[in-house]
Every structure is written in C-alpha cells, then in structure tokens.
Amino acid sequence: MEFKGFDKNFNITNRVAVVTGGASGIGKAVAELYIEKGAKVAIFDMKENVNEIAKEIDKENAVGIHCDITDNSSIDNAVEAVNDKFGRIDILVNCAGIALLDDAENISDDYWNKTIELNLTGAFKMSQKIGNVMIKQGEGGKIINMASQAALIALDNHVAYGTSKAGVIGMTKVLALEWAEFDITVNAISPTVVLTELGKKAWAGEKGEKAKREIPLGRFGYPEEVAAIALFLATDAANLITGENIVIDGGNTIK
Numbered sequence: 525m526e527f528k529g530f531d532k533n534f535n536i537t538n539r540v541a542v543v544t545g546g547a548s549g550i551g552k553a554v555a556e557l558y559i560e561k562g563a564k565v566a567i568f569d570m571k572e573n574v575n576e577i578a579k580e581i582d583k584e585n586a587v588g589i590h591c592d593i594t595d596n597s598s599i600d601n602a603v604e605a606v607n608d609k610f611g612r613i614d615i616l617v618n619c620a621g622i623a624l625l626d627d628a629e630n631i632s633d634d635y636w637n638k639t640i641e642l643n644l645t646g647a648f649k650m651s652q653k654i655g656n657v658m659i660k661q662g663e664g665g666k667i668i669n670m671a672s673q674a675a676l677i678a679l680d681n682h683v684a685y686g687t688s689k690a691g692v693i694g695m696t697k698v699l700a701l702e703w704a705e706f707d708i709t710v711n712a713i714s715p716t717v718v719l720t721e722l723g724k725k726a727w728a729g730e731k732g733e734k735a736k737r738e739i740p741l742g743r744f745g746y747p748e749e750v751a752a753i754a755l756f757l758a759t760d761a762a763n764l765i766t767g768e769n770i771v772i773d774g775g776n777t778i779k
C-alpha cells in the first residue's frame with residue numbers, strides 16, 4: 525500500500541468495524557471510541573442485551589448482534605446482518621475472551637477446551653470469515669486481535685489462557701504475512717491486567733495487589749487505554765504496521 529497520508533485527528537469516519545466481545549470491558553471501550561471517531565460499529569457478543577448496549581452507545585451508528593464466535597453459523601448470520609445494515613466491513617477487533625484459570629496439574633479438559641475454543645479458535649474463525657469479506661471488497665482492511673501479557677511471560681495458573689494468547693500472536697503474524705498482498709494489516713495488542721469484569725475477577729485481592737507492585741509503572745490498565753491503541757491500529761497512520769504485537773503493560777514484561 526502506497527503512503528497516502530492520514531487524518532491527524534485519527535478519525536475513522538464511516539469505516540465499518542466489527543468488535544467481538546464489545547458488550548463489556550475492553551471491547552465496549554473500543555466500540556465507544558470508534559463511534560466517537562466517526563465509525564459505524566457492529567458489536568458481536570453472547571450477552572442477550574447486546575443490542576440495547578449498542579444502542580446506548582449510539583442509536584444510529586452502532587448495532588449489537590447476538591453472536592457466539594465459536595459457532596460458524598452464528599458468525600455467518602451475524603456477518604450477513606452487518607452487510608445488510610452497513611454494506612461492508614473495514615475493521616475487525618477480536619476482543620471476546622475468557623480467563624479460566626487453574627494450575628497445570630489440575631486444569632480440567634473443560635477449562636482447557638473452552639479457553640482455546642473461544643480465545644484462539646473463535647478469533648481465527650472471525651478473522652477467516654471477515655478476512656474473506658475484506659479480500660472480496662478489494663480495499664484492504666484492519667484486523668486487531670486482543671492477546672495478553674500472558675502470551676509473553678509465565679503467569680501462575682495461566683497455562684490454558686497463556687497458550688491461547690501465544691497462539692493469537694502466532695496467528696496474527698501468519699495472517700499478516702498472507703494478507704499483506706490484499707492490504708489487510710493484522711496486529712495484536714497485549715495488555716497487562718485491565719480493570720474489567722474479567723481482569724478484576726482474575727486478579728482479586730492480595731494476588732492483584734502484589735502483581736501491581738511488581739509493575740514498573742505501578743498500576744493496572746484501563747479499558748480506554750487499550751482502546752486508544754486499537755484506534756491507532758485502525759487508522760491510516762498505522763498502514764505500515766503489520767504482524768506486530770503492541771504491549772501495554774506499564775513495563776511489566778521488560779523485567
């Protein structure tokens with residue numbers, strides 16, 4: 525893709541974004557920021573009230589679609605609904621995820637399988653489906669995958685979660701390589717603990733306080749800070765960045 529300049533206010537006016545897991549936490553913050561920057565947003569989420577949540581963000585430019593991203597027919601129906609509503613898809617943000625934590629010697633098949641199925645396979649299914657939409661459109665695209673610091677460092681009880689997120693980074697690099705010829709960039713974001721429902725549950729109590737003390741910048745992240753990176757990666761300012769994993773962790777993984 526030739527350099528064609530970029531909007532210095534990082535607007536993404538009229539671009540159509542799909543945000544999985546956008547009914548809460550980081551995904552919701554991404555959806556809100558994208559709307560503020562002029563995009564149209566379709567939130568794919570398992571929460572029953574996903575459309576109400578989307579309409580609270582923006583009645584006209586946001587839509588919530590009940591979708592299980594581990595299920596092919598659910599994805600097909602949701603993508604069709606986006607096409608009916610907005611006519612195209614320019615950006616995919618893979619945010620849906622779970623953290624089912626246990627020690628390696630005891631973790632159940634159920635925890636392992638659910639984690640890989642949602643965090644890794646679900647993100648791949650979405651990327652494959654929407655990657656094909658973008659290829660067919662012929663105008664490039666942006667795919668942004670939520671990985672984690674757990675992909676980069678060993679965290680106690682994170683064997684399934686960390687494995688799924690290391691897979692997300694591997695997947696990101698291969699998709700970036702294969703789809704560069706279509707001007708589709710694919711990048712990952714790896715946050716430290718972020719203060720969402722998922723993050724607060726996984727790091728409650730003294731375990732979290734200790735983890736925070738060990739972060740050089742001394743605090744956990746906020747969903748809005750992660751959303752800011754997802755915005756940058758969705759803009760034309762990031763057109764030469766692909767296959768990267770941007771770490772937002774207060775320096776936790778540099779030690």
Ligand SMILES: NC(=O)c1ccc[n+]([C@@H]2O[C@H](COP(=O)([O-])OP(=O)(O)OC[C@H]3O[C@@H](n4cnc5c(N)ncnc54)[C@H](O)[C@@H]3O)[C@@H](O)[C@H]2O)c1
Pocket residue numbers: 544545546547548549550551568569570571591592593594618619620621622623642643646670671672673714715716717718719720721722723724
């Ligand atoms: N919060 C953290 O500390 C943290 C740190 C690093 C990475 N992450 C990653 O960021 C992403 C977002 O995390 P969060 O903290 O905002 O979590 P969250 O629990 O607040 O939000 C996750 C959303 O995913 C949705 N979801 C769950 N299963 C789904 C499915 N099958 N199909 C569609 N949607 C589904 C949930 O309904 C929920 O709205 C996750 O991938 C997570 O692994 C989170």
Ligand SMILES: CC(=O)[C@H](C)O
Pocket residue numbers: 623672673674715716717718722723726
């Ligand atoms: C850091 C991280 O991704 C999990 C939530 O512990």
